Amino acid sequence: MKKLDLPIVYSCSGCSSAAQTANTIAIKMDRESVAEMSCIAGVGGDVKSLVRTAKSGREIIAIDGCRLSCSKKSLARHDVGVKHHYVLSDFDVPKKKGEDPDPVLTLNAYNEILVDMKVNVDALS
Template identity: 70%
Template structure:
């Protein structure tokens, strides 16, 4: 499979349960070959190859755990606007510190994101 034809997915991966849920969704999208995950920290940190990938013109999916929208903000530093931007609090995923992601909430959010981006796995 030519992964360069897939959308690029970026996610928050902070310390809260919501952030880790965002990361889990992006990893699953990558492993199931529905999107290619790239590193949002590298984009925010101005790492040239990762910024170049973000600016490549491919469809971008950004998944943030909370309303701070760090993922979307990191992309906007380079004038990159995602085609799809999701904030997991909109999926009733709470931002809990020191807690692991809820598997049921993860599964529900993953399915809704696939549906909303019209990606089938």
């Protein structure tokens, strides 16, 4: 599948373990060609080329570490609708300052997101 056929994934990338879990999941989606990751900071910072990418009409996935939903709100500032929105606290991923993401929780949340999106996990192996 060509990159332009893939959905675009945006993630929170704040300072908590939950935020970094969201970022890790988005990177994994990009590397496994489930989605193409783009820069939420650029959208929030009104970088024209990144806002244009967000508004391209492609399916949008937003992954947030907590209920603040910074990724989704950054996209909404530019009237970009989100098809799939995931808040990692819904996947029992705790928000802890000064700690790295838990690899087991990260993988579990990633797999649950793929199931929700109906991605063929076996095809990724």
